[in-house]
Amino acid sequence: CPGLMEEDLENQSLYEVLEKKYGIRLIWGERTIEAIPADAQDARLLKVKKGDPLLFLRSITYTEGNVPVEYYEAKHRADRTRFITKLFRTLMDSKEINSTLYGPSKLTKFFGKQYESYT
The missing domain is CATH 3.40.1410.10 (Chorismate lyase-like)
Incomplete structure (x- = not known):
């Protein structure tokens, strides 16, 4: 920057x-x-x-x-x-949070297979 x-x-x-x-x-x-x-x-x-x-x-x-x-x-x-x-409640729903934090590539890496759903 x-x-x-x-x-x-x-x-x-x-x-x-x-x-x-x-x-x-x-x-x-x-x-x-x-x-x-x-x-x-x-x-x-x-x-x-x-x-x-x-x-x-x-x-x-x-x-x-x-x-x-x-x-x-x-x-x-x-x-x-x-x-x-300090913990705060987020305005994002659980699907949106999971998608952001654990998108398909991260889930695949962790579990060893592709996941279509985040919830």
């Missing part, structure tokens, strides 16, 4: 800029969180002992067309981290 690095992201969200200026609408994402042991570099950077538990996050955000546009990984000290999750 030309000019994105010059945007004032302290006063507006990245997602808002992507949608309003570039027409890229991010609608869903997937984040995994798992416990891992700190390696030597993690221990030095996070001021923990090698082998201490860390929380490892991996996140991917997708557009309406299921194109991945944001990816990140992060490691957090398990003794200083709290995650709060």
Whole structure:
């Protein structure tokens, strides 16, 4: 996205800029969180002992067309981290949600055969 690095992201969200200026609408994402042991570099950077538990996050955000546009990984000290999750009801129906999140190619990959219905 030309000019994105010059945007004032302290006063507006990245997602808002992507949608309003570039027409890229991010609608869903997937984040995994798992416990891992700190390696030597993690221990030095996070001021923990090698082998201490860390929380490892991996996140991917997708557009309406299921194109991945944001990816990140992060490691957090398990003794200083709290995650709060807020859940909202969506306005999409279950068929639309399943189609978006688990379209035919993803269902085929997961179950090993083609599915015609998402519900």
